Amino acid sequence: MQKVIVAQFVSLDGVTDDPDGSAGTPNGGWAFRYGPGPVAGDKFALGALLRTGVNLLGRTTWELFAGLFASREDDFSRALTAMDKIVATRSGVDVGRWANSTALETDLVSTVRDRVRHQDVVVTGSGCVVDQLIAQDLVDEFRLLVFPTVLGKGRRIFDAASAPLDLTLVSSEDAGSGVLRQVYTRRR
Secondary structure, eight states: OOOEEEEEEEEEBBBBBBBTTTOOOOOTTTGGGSSSGSSSSSSSSOTHHHSSSSSEHHHHHHHHHHHHHHOOOSSHHHHHHHHEEEEESSSSGGGGGGGEEOOOOSOOOHHHHHHHHTTTTESSSOOHHHHHHTTOOOEEEEEEEEEOOOOOOBBBTTTTOOOOOOOOOOEEEEEEEEEEEEEEEEEO
16 A cells, blocks of 8 residues: 655645745745745655656646646656646646646545555645545645745645644755755554
8 A cells, every 4th residue: 555645835824825826815925935945846855756656636736737847847847747647627627738647537535545555646736635635534644845934814734634633743854945844644
């Protein structure tokens, strides 16, 4: 059995909404106020998972990433483009815009349960997808980039969790500019 890994930008108070500002929310763009260091390249230390795992994305995140990474030529962008991607969407998407992408054709939860038997499933961004997986107790690991800002309102990473959600801190390291890369696993 492999793992379901959630990789998220998160504010100090747990908000995950609009870190890059592309959604136009009043507090959007908060992650990019700290310079390129904490957000560039393989910021979540996915490493080999980029070759062996599958990336599960909601439609909105997929569209954003397809526009950003599909044509870039740096090592991280090429690895992300080469990675298998599943797009969870109800409204459809032109998966041909980004290589190795497939639209989810079955139930999200059953797809994740089936995939995780064979390979790691990495969920980046995609708040609605993350909410469903947390609610079904399917997330094994959280890789968070915690930014030193308090936003006060917005979608929070653990809004769908049934309290308590017991986690173990596996690592915490400086990602630059006061941003921490933290990895937590579920206590089962």
